[in-house]
Amino acid sequence: TTGLVVNNCVIHDFGATGGDLIDFRAGSLTEMHITNTTFSNVARAFFRIDNPVAYTGTDPITMENCTVYHVCDGGRFLYIRAPNITMEINKCILANEVSNQSNGIPTTTATGNNVSGTNSGSFLQYVTQTGTTTLDPQFADPGNEDFTVGNATLSSAKIGDPRWLP
Numbered sequence: 001t002t003g004l005v006v007n008n009c010v011i012h013d014f015g016a017t018g019g020d021l022i023d024f025r026a027g028s029l030t031e032m033h034i035t036n037t038t039f040s041n042v043a044r045a046f047f048r049i050d051n052p053v054a055y056t057g058t059d060p061i062t063m064e065n066c067t068v069y070h071v072c073d074g075g076r077f078l079y080i081r082a083p084n085i086t087m088e089i090n091k092c093i094l095a096n097e098v099s100n101q102s103n104g105i106p107t108t109t110a111t112g113n114n115v116s117g118t119n120s121g122s123f124l125q126y127v128t129q130t131g132t133t134t135l136d137p138q139f140a141d142p143g144n145e146d147f148t149v150g151n152a153t154l155s156s157a158k159i160g161d162p163r164w165l166p
Helices: 152-158
Strands: 002-007 010-014 022-024 028-035 040-043 047-049 061-064 069-073 077-082 086-090 093-097 106-111 112-115 128-130 139-141 146-149
Touching: 022 028
Parallel strands: 002 028, 010 040, 022 047, 028 061, 040 069, 047 077, 061 086, 069 093, 086 106, 093 112, 106 128
Antiparallel strands: 139 146
């Protein structure tokens, strides 16, 4: 039985072309909460949870107030094949997905997110969405890992990893 909590981290340059980032292929999972974190230049698939993983938690898997940039080189953002998983993605900036592969997803809702850039439609494809915007976040210098948000609308709505909000 395993849980995963990621909070207030910057994760970058990991497995961009050959590895999946959050990857469970067997066993059981009791919780997963990812908050206030930035991911850039990572992963073939971002979330991968295979069947026969048993999700025994009572709360949905959550991803909230995260900034995700230039991910999924050759894979999906959501590649979840385990049954009985509910997921919520809230107030995240999702920008520049490398691959345009469609998602394999459980019951997933997304509220108040911003998707933009290359293949942006693939991030939340087949996800029930409310309040999704498609604004340019106007990152200060993403090539040098500076994701300070220049877009006043996104900043005032507190969308994305708080460390980058002026």
